[in-house]
Amino acid sequence: MAADSETIRQLKLAETFFNHSVSCLVILDREYNFVRVNQAYADACRRDIAEFEGRNHFEFFPSDAQLIFDEVVRTKRPFITFLHAPLSLLINLSAELPIGTGLWYRC
Structure with a gap:
């Protein structure tokens, strides 16, 4: 019983x-389908959490980044990756990008 209550406590904490x-936190399955996102992620994407599931x-975000995802899997x-531009520049640039477009920097 103690192990069960400790597991429940840890799950509640997580x-x-x-x-x-x-x-921003997101859980994807092996085919890169959204399993779950948190509110910070949804807010950053300017979408409702319910829009992501499945x-x-x-x-949502077409790009060649799938090659990177595939390599990680x-x-x-x-x-x-490392950021090579000043944050103020990225903020200014990101305001000009369409929603869902990411800035990728690779060493």
Whole structure:
């Protein structure tokens, strides 16, 4: 019984973190369909949370980034990138981009 209550406590803690994080969090399945997003992610995408469930990431955000996603899944290694432009420049640039367009920087 103690293990069950500890598991429930940990699940509630993870749920609270996911729901209230100011960081954008998203869970995708192996085909890059949205399983779940948090409010910060939905807000950043200017969409309602309900719009994501069961939809494909690349349906919403078409790009060649699928090659990067495929490599991460294949190798099980994270993709790490570094920001080379000042944040103020990125903020100004992002205001000019259509919704769903990302800025990718690769070393």
